[in-house]
Amino acid sequence: MFGLFSLIVPALGLLAVSPVRAANTADIVSGAAWTDTDGNVIQGHGAGILKVDSTYYWFGEDKTANSALFHAVSCYTSPDLTTWTRQPDALSPVAGTNISSNNIVERPKVIFNSKNDEYVMWFHSDSSNYGYAMVGVATASTPCGPYTYKSSWKPLGADSRDMGLFQDDDGTAYLLYASDNNVDFKVGLLDDDYYNITSVASEIAGASLEAPGVVKRDGVYYLFGSHTSGWAPNPNKFFTSSSLTGTWSTEADIAPESTRTWYSQNAYDLPLGTNAIYMGDRWRSNLLGSSRYIWYPLDWSSGSPEVIHADVWTVNLDAGTWTVVNGTSYEAEDGTLGGSAVLSSSSAFSGGQTVGFLGNGGTVTITVQGAGTSQWVALYYSNGDSTYRNTTVSVNGGATTLVDQPDSGGGSVVISVPVLLNLNEGSNTITFGANQSNYAGDLDKIIVYDS
Known part of the structure; x- marks a missing residue:
């Protein structure tokens, strides 16, 4: 959510504004300081979205302390993607482990395992200087948890930094991860419990790709992600494949290259009807808690996915459509x-x-x-x-x-x-x-x- 990242500050301090319009119409306004139902600025960076029945769950990094170090994995709930209520934290630091308050926990993503009737969270697990390059897993019996930490490790012995999850129509799940010191990008097949990787399903060698997400549309898998430029934005790309175990196409842009994806980095890509919603972060490295969210329609009307730059827009979840406000x-x-x-x-x-x-x-x-x-x-x-x-x-x-x-x-x-x-x-x-x-x-x- 961040037209682009906008910190709005009146003469006496921060003016936090909700994505809900004054006329009571639910708007998405990228770049504004979004607030929850208690009036607090939403802390859900590196977002992961899960829908259970009619409720959307938003998991993210709580950067209240303006630090990269682990503070909490937040959990917000919403019936409409615009009105968000903060729930108790989904995951909290555990002293003496790899998810202590002196460690890194980023990009939390949650999927449901029907075999075990369990919610499984994966995340980027790292040291304070990003030297560990691991994944972490935690589990819970309810969507917001609290989650019980299991462990952190390098998948199949290789690095994992920025990551995402994708669950296919048949329940098969995959880890999407930047590996080998961010040089190669890999798609890893998860076991039936979603606790570990059994094999590398596919790889894009030399891609230097991070912040990944996948949308499946008409039997084609679309992989979204950015290249590596630290906290600074760069032009996000997409790749296609007919199979997650097959080969991937060459990269292509999802927005005009000069805009650097309207100053944002991909976090999650949520299907919406025949299209999707691009959910990105506008990172502010010296004030991480004030990083904003860039959510835009992701449209296929041209035949390829394209981010639609819309300062103010509405979403109709029942119809699976979106409308730009006049x-x-x-x-x-x-x-x-x-x-x-x-x-x-x-x-x-x-x-x-x-x-x-x-x-x-x-x-x-x-x-x-x-x-x-x-x-x-x-x-x-x-x-x-x-x-x-x-x-x-x-x-x-x-x-x-x-x-x-x-x-x-x-x-x-x-x-x-x-x-x-x-x-x-x-x-x-x-x-x-x-x-x-x-x-x-x-x-x-x-x-x-x-x-």
């Missing part, structure tokens, strides 16, 4: 420039121009139409730095809200971040860059979404 676009160059703000031209920008030198004296004010309620406004901008920038946002001359702007991957690459603003019915002015000493990203346009 919005009105306003070009930044049509606003009123102030101070040192200047126009720059590039064919990469939607109207051919962008407003630069915002902040440090430069501003742009855009007049928009509002509905008299809280509305999502997506800022489309370019940030060619290798670090975050931010911009202030003020509605009708009121207090400023600070919106973080992750680096976009290049000076002509445009990405978006959402902010929830209170707009009057009728005409409103939105000013960007006022009362800040640093420079913001270059603003291309904004989209004001219907309430």
